[in-house]
Amino acid sequence: MAGKESSSVPSTPLLKDELDIVIPTIRNLDFLEMWRPFFRPYHLIIVQDGDPTKTIKVPEGFDYELYNRNDINRILGPKANCISFKDSACRCFGYMDPSGKEINALEQHIKNLLSPSTPYFFNTLYDPYQTGADFVRGYPFSLREGAPTAVSHGLWLNIPDYDAPTQLVICDHLGLGVKTGLPYIWHSKASNPFVNLKKEYKGIFWQEELIPFFQSVALPKDCTSVQKCYIELSKQVREKLAKIDPYFTKLADAMVTWIEAWDELNPSGAAAGAANGTAK
Known part of the structure; x- marks a missing residue:
């Protein structure tokens, strides 16, 4: 740390x-x-x-x-x-x-989840809701209330994880935010980069088509929960990405199965939408 x-x-x-x-x-x-x-x-x-x-x-x-x-x-x-x-x-x-x-990185993640995000307009002074920071001149006043934060990403200090842009279309669709940055953690990498390359090399080529896919994907208005959004996204993965590699057909199946398993294990929350920063 x-x-x-x-x-x-x-x-x-x-x-x-x-x-x-x-x-x-x-x-x-x-x-x-x-x-x-x-x-x-x-x-x-x-x-x-x-x-x-x-x-x-x-x-x-x-x-x-x-x-x-x-x-x-x-x-x-x-x-x-x-x-x-x-x-x-x-x-x-x-x-x-x-x-x-x-x-206390855990405390920082919790604070991130309990404070708003700014997904609609970038504030050059990160994070405007942290003590000692604020919105910069020109930031629209109508957007300063922010959006509920659904995900908190920390970053590694010594090994920046910037290989590909994160396209969180479900959060965008549901009006939720994602915080990327604090807490910053020193990462002692235990894995072998050459072994990783053998596992990940296909992704280097795939991302050239994956990034445009996520940039253009749209979810219908009747997708009002994370579950519905994820199921719809699985359909689009199957329809538009399966031609790249059979892996994406398997991925689409797994996405549906994951939601089914989630609903079975969490019956009381099966129909609920995403909550702000709920960790369970």
Whole structure:
């Protein structure tokens, strides 16, 4: 963790009973010791990638659940194929929920989720809702209330993750915002870039068609929830991207399956729209 300002752990943790922290991993979680002051009040959902017979060690004192491939197969049954493995996308199961000084990155993410975003007009002074910042001259007054924040992206300080633009069409359609920036984290990369290249090289070519797809995609007005938007997006992925590679047909199927699995595991929220910053 690195940053310019120190931040103490709040005496009453924000969203303590509403927030889970999802961690995908293929190795022991010794790094949690560095995050103990910030993560200990919260419930952890750990999703193990790789060999399910391998024992992942978690430091004592944390409230957590740990799921591996076998657990996911048992819980989701035939729908388990919607969870991708051998990459960090296995974290998707966790979302279903069954100056060099230290900063509290978790607290910053929570603050991001609890404050508005500015998706409709770019403010050159980031973030206008943070203490000490403000809207710059020329920013429309009619847009200064912002939009509810649905996603908080941090950034790595030493390995900027800027390879491709993020096109979050569902958030745009539903009038939700995304914050990208704070908290900034020093990333100690454990993966092999040459191994990653073998896994990701197709995406380098695919993105030349994917980016225009997301730039032009439109969702109908009757898509009033995240679920409906995602299902509609899956139809367009199948219709317009399947010609690139059979992978996109499989992806479209998995998108539908993921929503079906979500609705099964979260029946009370199946018909609900996206909430501002809800973590569960």
